[in-house]
Amino acid sequence: MGYPQAPRLSRRAALQGVLATGLASPLGAPAGAATAPRAGSDLKTQFAEALGRDPYLLAYRSAERPVYRARRLRTRGRWPNELRGSLYRNGPARHEIGDFRYQHWFDGDGMLQAFHVDGGRIEHRARFVETHKYVKEKAAGRPIYAGFGTAPPEPVGVTSADDLNVANISVLHHNETLFALWEAGSPWRVDARTLETQRVGVFSEETRGAPFSAHPRVEPDGQLWNFGYVSPAKKILLWHLGPDGRVRRTGLIDCDPISMVHDFVVTERFLVLVICPLHYEPTATDGAPPTNFLDLHRWRGEDPTQVLVVDKNDFSKVQRLELPAQWIFHFSNAWEDSAGVIRFEAASAADPAVLQTTFRDIMAGRVTPAAASRLSSYRIDTRRGRVDQTVLRPQGAAEFPIVSPDVVGRRHRRLLMLTERRSPHSGLNQVTLLDPSTADERSYRYPDHLIPEEHLLVGRGKTTGDEPWILGTALNVRRRRGELFLFDARALDAGPVASASLPYALPVGLHAKFVAA
Amino acid sequence: MENSTANAARTAAHAGNRGQTGQTGKTTKLWRGLWPQGLAGQVLLIAGAALLASRADAADLTIAVNDVRDTSGQIMLRLLASEAEMAGRDSQAAAVMLQARDGVRVTLHDLPAGTYGVQVMHDVNGNGELDTNVVGMPREPWAFSNNAKGRLGPPKWKDVSFEIGDQNVTQAISLNH
Numbered sequence: 001m002g003y004p005q006a007p008r009l010s011r012r013a014a015l016q017g018v019l020a021t022g023l024a025s026p027l028g029a030p031a032g033a034a035t036a037p038r039a040g041s042d043l044k045t046q047f048a049e050a051l052g053r054d055p056y057l058l059a060y061r062s063a064e065r066p067v068y069r070a071r072r073l074r075t076r077g078r079w080p081n082e083l084r085g086s087l088y089r090n091g092p093a094r095h096e097i098g099d100f101r102y103q104h105w106f107d108g109d110g111m112l113q114a115f116h117v118d119g120g121r122i123e124h125r126a127r128f129v130e131t132h133k134y135v136k137e138k139a140a141g142r143p144i145y146a147g148f149g150t151a152p153p154e155p156v157g158v159t160s161a162d163d164l165n166v167a168n169i170s171v172l173h174h175n176e177t178l179f180a181l182w183e184a185g186s187p188w189r190v191d192a193r194t195l196e197t198q199r200v201g202v203f204s205e206e207t208r209g210a211p212f213s214a215h216p217r218v219e220p221d222g223q224l225w226n227f228g229y230v231s232p233a234k235k236i237l238l239w240h241l242g243p244d245g246r247v248r249r250t251g252l253i254d255c256d257p258i259s260m261v262h263d264f265v266v267t268e269r270f271l272v273l274v275i276c277p278l279h280y281e282p283t284a285t286d287g288a289p290p291t292n293f294l295d296l297h298r299w300r301g302e303d304p305t306q307v308l309v310v311d312k313n314d315f316s317k318v319q320r321l322e323l324p325a326q327w328i329f330h331f332s333n334a335w336e337d338s339a340g341v342i343r344f345e346a347a348s349a350a351d352p353a354v355l356q357t358t359f360r361d362i363m364a365g366r367v368t369p370a371a372a373s374r375l376s377s378y379r380i381d382t383r384r385g386r387v388d389q390t391v392l393r394p395q396g397a398a399e400f401p402i403v404s405p406d407v408v409g410r411r412h413r414r415l416l417m418l419t420e421r422r423s424p425h426s427g428l429n430q431v432t433l434l435d436p437s438t439a440d441e442r443s444y445r446y447p448d449h450l451i452p453e454e455h456l457l458v459g460r461g462k463t464t465g466d467e468p469w470i471l472g473t474a475l476n477v478r479r480r481r482g483e484l485f486l487f488d489a490r491a492l493d494a495g496p497v498a499s500a501s502l503p504y505a506l507p508v509g510l511h512a513k514f515v516a517a
Numbered sequence: 518m519e520n521s522t523a524n525a526a527r528t529a530a531h532a533g534n535r536g537q538t539g540q541t542g543k544t545t546k547l548w549r550g551l552w553p554q555g556l557a558g559q560v561l562l563i564a565g566a567a568l569l570a571s572r573a574d575a576a577d578l579t580i581a582v583n584d585v586r587d588t589s590g591q592i593m594l595r596l597l598a599s600e601a602e603m604a605g606r607d608s609q610a611a612a613v614m615l616q617a618r619d620g621v622r623v624t625l626h627d628l629p630a631g632t633y634g635v636q637v638m639h640d641v642n643g644n645g646e647l648d649t650n651v652v653g654m655p656r657e658p659w660a661f662s663n664n665a666k667g668r669l670g671p672p673k674w675k676d677v678s679f680e681i682g683d684q685n686v687t688q689a690i691s692l693n694h
Contacts, residue, residue: 157666159693160654210652230652237652250651 043364044101050365055477056425059451059508060362062095063111068126070503077498079120079486080469082460084517086192087115087471087484088171089453090180091509094128095363098142104149104294105359109134110168112180112195113506115473115484118517122484122500129167129180129188130197149360151291160209161185162200164293169214170511174224175245177201178515181214183262184228192515203239204247210237214511215263215330219409223248225266225312227273231280231296234258236273236308238315251315253308257281260297265334265344266409271310272334272342272380277303277325278352299351301325307387309342309380321380321387327352329373332401332436335411342380345392345415345436347373347399367426372397375417377436392439396420399428400511404457404468413437414489416457416470424448431455431472433492442492449478451508457489458514471514480505574630577685582637584691585619586658590641592617596625597634600674617641634677635662637690658692666693 051057092108095101102108113126128134137143143152145164158164165185172179172187179187179201186209187201202208211228218224222243229236234256240248257279265272277300304322311317327349334344353370361368375393380386397420403412415436418428421443431452434441446452455472470487482502487495582592592615597603615621617639638647639658648656662679665672679686 157672159666205656206651208650208656209654210650228652233652235652252651 041099041101043103044096044099047101047363047365054365054367056427056451057362057365058477058480058505059427059475060095060105060365061505061507062101062108063093063126063128063506064504066128068113068124068502068504068506070124073115073122073124073484073500073502075120075122075498075500077486077496079117079122079498079500081119083458083469083486084118085458086515086517087117087456087473087512088173088178088515089113089115089473089509089512090129090167090169090171091453091507091511092166092168093126093507093509094134095507097137100143100152101363102143102147102150103360103363104147104292105362106168107147107150107166108168108507109166110180110182111506111509112171112190113509114192114195115500116193120498124482124502125195126506127195127197129190131165131167131188132163133166146292149292149294161211162209168510171513172216172218173513173515174216174218174222174241175243177245181212181216183213183215183260184211185209187212203241203245207239207247207250210250212239213261213263217264217266217408218405219266220406225271227261227264227271229255229258229261231258231260232282234280236261238271238310240312249315253310253315253318255306255308257300257303262329263331265331266312267334267336267342268409269312269336270334270342270382271312272344273306273308273310274323274328274331274346275306275308276327276352277301277305278327278355279303294356299356301351307380309382319382319385321385323378323387323389326350327355327371327373330399330401332415332417333403333408333412335407335409337411340381340383342382343377345375345377345401347401347417348376348389349373369426372420373399375401375415375434392436393419393434393441397428398432400454402454402456404459406459414457414468416455418452418455419443421445425451427451431470431487431492433470433489444487444492444495446474450474450476450483453508454510454512456512456514459516473512475505475508476501482506574683575627576630576681576683577624577626578628578633578681579622579624579685579687580635580637580662581620581622581687581689582615582660582692583620583689584658584694585617585621585639586692586694587639587641588617590617590639590643591615592621593638593640593645594623595636596628597636597677598631600678603634603636603674603677628681630682631680632678633662633681634674634679635688635690637661637692639692655693658694660690660692662688662690664691 090110093111094109110129116123144156146155162185165182167180167182167188170181178190178192180190181187189198189201213227216224216226224241226239227236235252236255238251242248259275259278278297279300281298282296307321309319328346330347332345350371358368358370375398377390377392379388398417401417415434419430419432420428421430423429430443430445432441432443452474458469458471468489470489474483476483484500485496486498488497594613596611613623637660641657650656661677665676
């Protein structure tokens, strides 16, 4: 089955018919009438009731307005004059349309935030990314497309994954352009100051509409590497963009079975993809009609995790290795040691229950614990064809591992992440800075009324030394407002050196990037 | 609205024979070489070879192509007589190339009663193909009869197909962009 095709007039032309390969769409859900497992309006009522009992659920409340702006935030502590730039954040924020509430956290339409920091003067803006889906559903006053994990009543057909693109995962600033990123479709260009949506990002005509993951890796010289999964075709698209934003090269590699792939790592010579066994199995629907993309996947805990090591200079050179089954969203950063061994860390869980259950249940206001992700370190010896995994930090949950942007693909000595210590809200409540080589770590545990989001390492620049700042946001559920915190990386455990408060609360989101002015 | 008409059976047989002479060429060259641009009328090409049987229970199919946003290139249209034809490139029924114009129409006469579908593409750059991106998604406008859409991909035959009996049928099809 394919899109319209020219009539066959020669055998050769037929063989060139790329459409016949089934490479039709990054996502690939079957047609058919969808039936909602839980009515959206019931979810909305359930969540509202639960929010009345559990103040932490403020984190999953739908944003109340399409645009937010606070011209000058109230600050405390000393904001250094030399800290200038914009902290951008993205995350699912519209969880409800009319009476309908999405059935999965990841379905929420993306809202971009910017903290424009100029020393102690901090302006905040937030605005929804006006994707096709957002605009059409806003006009309709109801959901009209099936989503990542949501089955609305009577969804209309979609012609490409970008019809479902909610641009809600991360941000990218590359070649002086800001993008809001989803992972199975196009990036969206956004005005870096006002956050107004400009248009779909197109890097070349040949790559228009192709999947561009939310975790591109940009090396210090501006070379950008990314991937995108094409589930029905069991392929992964690889991207290389130059510092000028132009496509240097793309390539398709086989990946069978295939899964949702959220993140990856690069070294100076290699791209490393880790494919966890949450397999895309559109036929294994257990009799029930699949109604959303997530439900087309099955956890196969008896199967290995595939590790693909790809030569940056020749995408057809792929070394395939295996790890035990596990579920990974995020990696730290990879580098090659003096023996040529690839080393990186990841937050790894025993299974993807958090994705399949917890992030569904939370939409009804139900907090369902899942297997915690813990920080593991990995070593890939490409010459011996071996990969090893060691649990680096068994003492507690960890997520959002991150390094400074100036060491991408190079050795990192600082790994920042969110961790858990006696959390009152079943989530991560602590910021931890770790030296992976010594396992030395420092942490700051947030007070119980604050839910921290991803924190970043922000360089101070050459003139003021290389010890970075740590910048991050948290939701204050007591005062019902967002907060921005700044730490000195040398004394993270001493707590924030400065903070700023928003006059409103936004739902918790996913990823952030800091762009120095 | 101007109408183009064609006797599908007669012209299809003619073009089908011509088509077989070009087995080694690329589709692009064949399309251009067989039927020069500017052929009188809007029907530039009819290819395929199956509708030869004249039957009493026949009717006309008129297809209107809407939401054509660009007048470059051609509208390429395939009449499908089965699910298998939709999957492949063989056109047993008929294929038509029209000048790109919003609302352009064509009428296929004396189609035998049966189940049919229509595929439409706007070959904007005139290369004879539906151009796709690196993962096979269309980069040029396309559509199917009944304005059928799939979920994340092409629609299914059951949504595309329609019946022709002894009454004339009109399909108004809007391009997906």
